[in-house]
Amino acid sequence: MRKTLFILFVSLTLQANAQNLFPVKLENCKTERFCLDCGDTKAGYDENEFAKLQDKLNKELNLQGIKGAVKFQVLVDAKGRACVLSHTDQSNNPISLKIIEELNKLKKWTSAITSGKTEEKASINLIFAVSDNKISGKIERVDMKAFNKSFDKPNSPEIYNKIYEYKNESLKNYKITVWNSNNSNLPNNMNDNITIDKNGLIWLTVDEGLVTFDGKEFKNAEQNITDKGRFFSYYALATDNSNVKWVYGTKNIYSFDNIKWTKCDSTEIGIDGAYEIVNNQKTGEVFFCSDEGLTIYKDGKWTNINKSKLKALPSNRVTFAKRDSKNRIWIGTFSGTAMIDENNQVTNFENTNTILKGKCITSMDEDENGNLYFSLYEFERKEKGKVNNDEGIAIRYSDGTFKQFTTENSGIPFNHTNCVVYDKNEKVLWISTDRAGLVRYDLKNGWENYHNENSEIPTSYISTMTMDGKGILYLATRQGLVKIERK
Incomplete structure (x- = not known):
């Protein structure tokens, strides 16, 4: 046989x-x-x-x-x-x-x-x-x-929430504009990182490249001080309070002051790469999240936070960090989440019974009342191979209590979330996913889900997103750049 x-x-x-x-x-x-x-x-x-x-x-x-x-x-x-x-x-x-x-x-x-x-x-x-x-x-x-x-085609959305009925009543209130390689001079549709500078210029990473967009035309903006060779890509991107752009390219951190590019000396700053670069507008700090801990740039000086300095930190492998309005630093690592308060005291949430135990925060935003919103990653998954894991989003309310929202207790269509952005104008939370598109949550009971099969958004895979000063939401996706604005 x-x-x-x-x-x-x-x-x-x-x-x-x-x-x-x-x-x-x-x-x-x-x-x-x-x-x-x-x-x-x-x-x-x-x-x-x-x-x-x-x-x-x-x-x-x-x-x-x-x-x-x-x-x-x-x-x-x-x-x-x-x-x-x-x-x-x-x-x-x-x-x-x-x-x-x-x-x-x-x-x-x-x-x-x-x-x-x-x-x-x-x-x-x-x-x-x-x-x-x-x-x-x-x-x-x-x-x-x-x-x-193979990437240049949208996947069908994967909606794991089979209970919630999406009415999407607010969708009609938005104008959605898409720029891709077919209708513009965007080099390709693989967009994974985005920042908007102080002049309103959009900076976007594309596959092995970097471009700017002024609303009409995409222009190549790659640094010109490194021989890129056959493979060179950009992985992280941010704009600081001085309108300096910070970029992680292959093996180096770069800055651009709108006149010239500077390659940072890795021996001086202690890192040669970053998972994420985050600007803290209120303090003027730029956070670089890497395998060497949290590296902080402020007023021309570099400092580092790691386990040798703070033993309670879960790991040196920091994937995300940001300060809140109370001067606390929230840190997501591959071994758990921590918070450093204004007195430099560390809370390791692996030692708590909160919903952050077993989770790594991957993005964060804050509303005008001091409520914090987190996207979550379950770093030690109980079921190997499971797709819809115990993640979703978490809210830490101003009274110190937490609540987690998943496909089981809310209208989230899929539990793996990439980014959260709070819109202070509409008082809503925007949530991006990599399988189910974009989520709009009105912070009460209303959940809406927009993707390529029910809206003009061209994909179900949204890498990340950002909002400009006018409340216009921009999505970096695998199908180009998307703008969402109120009509």
């Missing part, structure tokens, strides 16, 4: 943080930032060691009558270590599990190199095929043109 090993399933449509190419995600990799099959010299493996791996698989596995193939996405770091990030075998066949085990044990991987610098992390794809009772593996390089093209 002929046996089938598995069915090859390929999906190049990324979800969540654009990290996993294949449908079966593994939890053993630290995947906060990496590039896909990048580099002048791409990541790979020592041929002799890989040949030994194949020989071991052929000796230890029973491959009689088996035929099929599986693809594996492998993350290779700067030290030549690797781990399997995702794969295509949704049946989790024992043969696939054995391949994963051996790939994770393989020592001699070669790192990706761009412009003479080793990439911190890069993913490559391997395909293992079984034929004639023998297994063989090889690297399958990513066709970047086909890969990028």
Whole structure:
């Protein structure tokens, strides 16, 4: 009787943080930032060691009558270590599990190199095929043109809330304008970061690029002091009180004072990258969130907050931070959320019974009454592979109490939220998601959900958003730039 090993399933449509190419995600990799099959010299493996791996698989596995193939996405770091990030075998066949085990044990991987610098992390794809009772593996390089093209179409929204009835009565009150590569000179539709400067100029990261938009025309705005090589991308973006733009590009922090670009010396500031850059308007501080803790820039001086200075901090791996109106710093790390009060006392919410326990805050906004709004990420998920996790948003009311809103107790359509923005003019909270589009919450009982199948918003994937001084909301999406304004 002929046996089938598995069915090859390929999906190049990324979800969540654009990290996993294949449908079966593994939890053993630290995947906060990496590039896909990048580099002048791409990541790979020592041929002799890989040949030994194949020989071991052929000796230890029973491959009689088996035929099929599986693809594996492998993350290779700067030290030549690797781990399997995702794969295509949704049946989790024992043969696939054995391949994963051996790939994770393989020592001699070669790192990706761009412009003479080793990439911190890069993913490559391997395909293992079984034929004639023998297994063989090889690297399958990513066709970047086909890969990028696969993004340039909207996914259908995934609405996990099956109880709430969305009437969307406020939708008629908004004018929605979309700029994309078809109706404007926007270079491409992959927009992940956005800021609006003091002159009303919009700055937007595009795939491997940086542009400005004055409402009519997009212009290239990339820094001109670094040889970018074949792969160079921008990952974080903010405008400070002096109208200086701060950008994290590959391996460097840059600033632009509207006259010239400056590359920050990583030995001086202590970091060479950031997950997020956040401007604190009331204090004039710029926060840089990175693996080295929270780095703060103010009045030309750099300081750092980390576990060596504050032991109660859950982790040095800070993904988001912001001050509130009471001068408290709220910090989200990959190991939990913390708050530093005005007396420098730290509350680690992993040591509390609040709804922030087990959660990392990923964005924050505040209303005129001192209520705080957070988007949440569950960093230790109870059910591996679950999509609609225990996340949603949280509100910390001015009296110190918390409340969490999810698909089970509210009108949120999907629990993974990317960003929250409070609109002081309408007294509503805007919430972005990466599968269900945009959410409008009136802070009472009214929830509305706008996406590409019920509105002019062109996508269900919204990377982030920001609001200008006139109350106009801008969305950075995988289908271009979106403006939402009251009619």
